[in-house]
Amino acid sequence: MLFNSLQFGLFFPIVVLLYLVMPRKMRCPWLLIASYFFYMGWNPKYAVLILTSTVITWLSGLLIDKASEKRKRLVVAASFLSNLSILFLFKYFDFMLANVNKVLSLLQLTVVEKPFDVLLPVGISFYTFQALSYTVDVYRGAVKPEKNFLRYALFVSFFPQLVAGPIERSGNLLTQIQDLPEKKLWNYDRVARGLILMLWGLFQKMVIADRIAVLVDEIFNNYQMYEWFGLSVGAVAFALQIYCDFASYSTIAIGAAQVMDFQLMENFDTPYFARSIPEFWRRWHISLSTWFRDYLYIPLGGSRCSKWKRYRNLMLTFLVSGLWHGAGWTYVIWGGIHGLYQVIGYELKGFRSWVNQRLRTKTDCLSYKLGQVMITFLLTDFAWIFFRSNSLADALAYIGRMFTRLDFWSLFNGELYQLGLERPEMNILFLGLVLLLLVDLIRYFRKERLDAFLSCQNLWFRWGVLLFLIVAVAVFGIYGPEYDAKQFIYFQF
Amino acid sequence: MRKNMIKATAFLLLAALLLARLNGIFRLKRADGIRPMEIFYEQEKNSIDVIFYGSSHVYSDINPAVLWREKGIASFDLAGTLQPMWNTYYYMKESLKYQRPKVMVVELVRAIEEREYIEEARVMTNTFGMRLSREKYEAIQVSTPDNKLAYLLGYPAYHSRYTELSREDFGSYKDTAEGEAYKGFYPLFDTKEFEELTDISGITDSRELAPKTEEYLQKIIELAREEEIPLVFMVSPYQIDITEEQRFFNRCGEIAKENGVPFLDFNRMYEELGLDPGEDMAEASHLNHRGSTKLSAWLANWLQEKYELPDRRGEIAYESWGQNALRWEQLCANQDLREETGWYDFLEKLTGNPNYTYVISLNGEYDSREQPVLEVLPDMGIPLEIVEQGGIWIHASQEEKSFPGQMDMQCHMEFEGSDLLVRRNQSGVQMIFDGKNYFKVENGLNVLVYDELNQELVIAAGFDAGQGYACVW
Numbered sequence: 001m002l003f004n005s006l007q008f009g010l011f012f013p014i015v016v017l018l019y020l021v022m023p024r025k026m027r028c029p030w031l032l033i034a035s036y037f038f039y040m041g042w043n044p045k046y047a048v049l050i051l052t053s054t055v056i057t058w059l060s061g062l063l064i065d066k067a068s069e070k071r072k073r074l075v076v077a078a079s080f081l082s083n084l085s086i087l088f089l090f091k092y093f094d095f096m097l098a099n100v101n102k103v104l105s106l107l108q109l110t111v112v113e114k115p116f117d118v119l120l121p122v123g124i125s126f127y128t129f130q131a132l133s134y135t136v137d138v139y140r141g142a143v144k145p146e147k148n149f150l151r152y153a154l155f156v157s158f159f160p161q162l163v164a165g166p167i168e169r170s171g172n173l174l175t176q177i178q179d180l181p182e183k184k185l186w187n188y189d190r191v192a193r194g195l196i197l198m199l200w201g202l203f204q205k206m207v208i209a210d211r212i213a214v215l216v217d218e219i220f221n222n223y224q225m226y227e228w229f230g231l232s233v234g235a236v237a238f239a240l241q242i243y244c245d246f247a248s249y250s251t252i253a254i255g256a257a258q259v260m261d262f263q264l265m266e267n268f269d270t271p272y273f274a275r276s277i278p279e280f281w282r283r284w285h286i287s288l289s290t291w292f293r294d295y296l297y298i299p300l301g302g303s304r305c306s307k308w309k310r311y312r313n314l315m316l317t318f319l320v321s322g323l324w325h326g327a328g329w330t331y332v333i334w335g336g337i338h339g340l341y342q343v344i345g346y347e348l349k350g351f352r353s354w355v356n357q358r359l360r361t362k363t364d365c366l367s368y369k370l371g372q373v374m375i376t377f378l379l380t381d382f383a384w385i386f387f388r389s390n391s392l393a394d395a396l397a398y399i400g401r402m403f404t405r406l407d408f409w410s411l412f413n414g415e416l417y418q419l420g421l422e423r424p425e426m427n428i429l430f431l432g433l434v435l436l437l438l439v440d441l442i443r444y445f446r447k448e449r450l451d452a453f454l455s456c457q458n459l460w461f462r463w464g465v466l467l468f469l470i471v472a473v474a475v476f477g478i479y480g481p482e483y484d485a486k487q488f489i490y491f492q493f
Numbered sequence: 494m495r496k497n498m499i500k501a502t503a504f505l506l507l508a509a510l511l512l513a514r515l516n517g518i519f520r521l522k523r524a525d526g527i528r529p530m531e532i533f534y535e536q537e538k539n540s541i542d543v544i545f546y547g548s549s550h551v552y553s554d555i556n557p558a559v560l561w562r563e564k565g566i567a568s569f570d571l572a573g574t575l576q577p578m579w580n581t582y583y584y585m586k587e588s589l590k591y592q593r594p595k596v597m598v599v600e601l602v603r604a605i606e607e608r609e610y611i612e613e614a615r616v617m618t619n620t621f622g623m624r625l626s627r628e629k630y631e632a633i634q635v636s637t638p639d640n641k642l643a644y645l646l647g648y649p650a651y652h653s654r655y656t657e658l659s660r661e662d663f664g665s666y667k668d669t670a671e672g673e674a675y676k677g678f679y680p681l682f683d684t685k686e687f688e689e690l691t692d693i694s695g696i697t698d699s700r701e702l703a704p705k706t707e708e709y710l711q712k713i714i715e716l717a718r719e720e721e722i723p724l725v726f727m728v729s730p731y732q733i734d735i736t737e738e739q740r741f742f743n744r745c746g747e748i749a750k751e752n753g754v755p756f757l758d759f760n761r762m763y764e765e766l767g768l769d770p771g772e773d774m775a776e777a778s779h780l781n782h783r784g785s786t787k788l789s790a791w792l793a794n795w796l797q798e799k800y801e802l803p804d805r806r807g808e809i810a811y812e813s814w815g816q817n818a819l820r821w822e823q824l825c826a827n828q829d830l831r832e833e834t835g836w837y838d839f840l841e842k843l844t845g846n847p848n849y850t851y852v853i854s855l856n857g858e859y860d861s862r863e864q865p866v867l868e869v870l871p872d873m874g875i876p877l878e879i880v881e882q883g884g885i886w887i888h889a890s891q892e893e894k895s896f897p898g899q900m901d902m903q904c905h906m907e908f909e910g911s912d913l914l915v916r917r918n919q920s921g922v923q924m925i926f927d928g929k930n931y932f933k934v935e936n937g938l939n940v941l942v943y944d945e946l947n948q949e950l951v952i953a954a955g956f957d958a959g960q961g962y963a964c965v966w
Contacts, residue, residue, distance in 0.1 A: 006642045006649060188497035424656050463504060470508050474515060480649025481613060481640040 197255025218420030526573025530622025547600030
C-alpha cells in the first residue's frame, strides 16, 4: 500500500497503537507481521522474493562469521550473485532481451521470444541493496551477524522504508531493532514530530508532486506540441516533481519510523541548493549515493588512485547508478551525464580558477553562490530530461526543440496556463512551491527540519501551520477516485 | 504527560472540526439522488404512507404535492438518477429503518440495466445520501468494484470540488426555502411536443432481465414480503423507441404476476391518464410538470381506492406536506408567469399573487398610446403619480415604495441570501439582482419579479412601448 492511500491511513494508526501497547517481546514480531502485510498489499507473491533475499543474506551473515577468510569471500560472492540474479531477472531481463534482439535483428538473425512475463516487484532495488550492504558489513566486521532471524527479517522489510528508502545500513537500523525491547516508546514530543514530518511529506507528495505530474506528463508525452517555453517549464517541473515525489517518500518514512522511535538516516538535504554536482550528490538520495560510495566506488579504488582510474571509477559508479534507477538506456545516459559532469568539473577546475582570477570575480558573495546554485540546477535539470523521457530518441528530440524553437511570444500569450494544468490548479501549485521553498530555506540556513523548526515556535504558529497543512492535503491533495463534474452533466435519468 | 494529552486532544478536536466543516462544504448536494435521501431522514418518524422508489422517472414524474392535494396522501419520492435495482433495494432497506409506509411503489424503468456496474458519478448519487450504516456499506459493496473505502467515507470522492463550489455549498439544505417540506420531487418545466404517443400494444413478448437486475428485483419482492408491506410495480410513460425496453418491462410484469404484485405499465395507459403528447412531455422519456400532475393524480386516486390510505390533511404532524403543496402551486404560478407574453395578463397574474415582491419601472417614452397600459395600471394598484410622471414602484409583502419622476434614487432590498439594488441616475435605471442588471427596455415597462415563498427570482421582463409593448426577456 502507498503512504498516500486511505488503506495506509487505517493501517498505520492500528499498527502504531498496538505496537505502543504490546508486550516488549512482541514488538519485533508485530512489526515484522505489519511489514509483510504492508508489502503484500501490492502483490502477496512478492513476499516470497523478499523472504528469499532475507534468508540468503541472513545465512550468508552467519556463514561469513564462521568461515575462513577465503571462504568468506566466496560467501559474499554467492550472496551478491544470488541476490543480483533475482534483481536482474525481475528488473533487467526484459531490457537485456530487447537489446539482444535489437542486435540480432541488425545482424538479420532470428530474435529470441520472451520466455516469461514478470512484473517488477515493488522496492526490489531498495531492499536488495539494503540486504547486500549487510553481507558486506558483516564481511568487513563492521557489524556482528544477527543470529535472530525475525530481527534480521524486520531489518530487511521494515515497512516505513521498505519500498523507496532510505536504504538503511545494518549499523543503524539493525542495531535499533536489537534494542527494540528496551525502547521507551511513550514520548509525546517524538511522536508529534514524527507525525509533523509525515504530514509535510504528504503535502509534498499529494499537493505538489502529484499535481505537477499532470503538467509533466502532458509536456513529456506531447513534446512535439510545445516550443522552448513549454519544454523548459516541463524540464523544470520534472525536476521539482521527482524531488517532491522522492523526498516526500523519505520524509514520510523517516516520520513514520520516528513515531515508533526509530531514527532513519537523512535522504534528501535541499539538493537543489547544491553549488556543484558533487555537492548535489551529497544532498540527493544520500542513502543510495553513500551505498554506491561505500560498496562500489571505494572498492573500485575510489579517488585514491590515478586521475584516469578515478574518472573510470566515477563513470562506472554513475552508469551503474543510472541502471539501478531503471532498466532503460535513458537512465544509463542520465547516470553517464552525471559522471561526465564530474569528470569535466575536475578537468576544468584549474581553468575556472584562472577565469575567476582574471575577471577578479568575488567568490565569497551571495551572487556568486547563487550563480553556482543556478548552474548546478540547470545541469541536473538537463540530465533529468533523459531520465523522464520515454526513450532516448524522445529525449534528444525534446532537447533539440527546446533549443531551436525559440519564440518569445510564448512568454506573453498565457501558455503557462495551457500546459495541462488549469489556472486554479496552477495557482495552487505555485503556492505549494512557495511553501516548499520556505521550508527548504529554513533547512538550508538553519539546518533544521520542519519538525524541529516548528517545535521551537509558539503554539499558535505551530498549530496554524499544521492545520493549514492538514486542510491543504485534505482539499488540494490528489487522492481518491477521480472526480469529474462532467460525469454529472447528464442529470436526468 | 497529562498536559501533553490535553494539548493533543485539543489539536485533534480542532482538526476534526475543521475537516467536518470541509466535508459539509464539499459534499455533493444533488437533487437527483443525494438530497432526497438526506431530507428523507429529516421526516417525522413513521409519518410517510407511500414511498416511491426508483430513478428519475420517480422524482420527475410523480409529484407528492399532487397526491396531497388530490387525496391528502403523505408520500415521498426516494429515488436517484439512473438508479439500478440494487441501489433501489438498499434505498428501500435503509428507508424502512425510519418509516413504515402503507405501500411501497417501485418504478421499474431501470430494470433495463444490463451492466454489472454503472458510472461512478451515479454510484455517488445513489449512495452518498445514505447515512453511514450497514446498508450503505452493502450498497457500496455491490455498486462498485473499486474505491469502496473512498465511497464509504465520501469525502475522498468529492474533495476536489474546490473549483466548482457555489453559494449553496456553504449552507445546509435546511437553509433552503423548502427544508423538510421537500418531498423528493424535481419538476421539469420544459415541453417537447410529440405528434403522438408510441403504440406498444403489439409488443407482447418478453426478454430476460440481466442476472444482477433480476436478483435485486427478487430481493425487493422478498423484502416487501418479509416486512409485510404491500408492494406495487410501475413503469412510467416513456416516449423514446421502447421496443426492446418494453420486452424487459413485459418480463417485469411476468415477475410481478408470479409474485402477486400489482403491475402498472403506464406505457399502455396513456388514454387513461389523459396524456397530451403535445403538452405533457418534458422530453422523450420524462413527463413535464403538466404530465406529472396527471400521472400523480391518477396514482393518488388508485392508491387511495386500493389501499384505503388515510387523508392526512389537517393533521398537525403533516404540515410540511401542506407547505410542499403550497410551494408547488407557487412554482406552477411562476412558470405560468414565465410563459406569459401579453402585458395585460402578465400584470394581472403578477399583481394578484401575494407571494411576489416586484419592481415596476416606467421609463423613457413609456406611453405608446396604442395600448391602454396607462389606463389599466392604476386598477392594478400602481400609484397614479408613477403612471403620470413615470418612475419606479416597488411592491413587497411588508411595504411599498414609490419613486416617481426622473430624480436620482437608490433602493436596496435583502432577500434570503440575495440582494436587489434598484437605482436611477444619469446613466439610467438599473435593476441589479445578485450582481446582474436585469433592466430590459429603455422605453416602456420593466418588471422584475421575486418569489418570496420559494426564494427565487422568477422573471425580469420588459415591455417595449415602441413595439406595442412586445415582451422582451
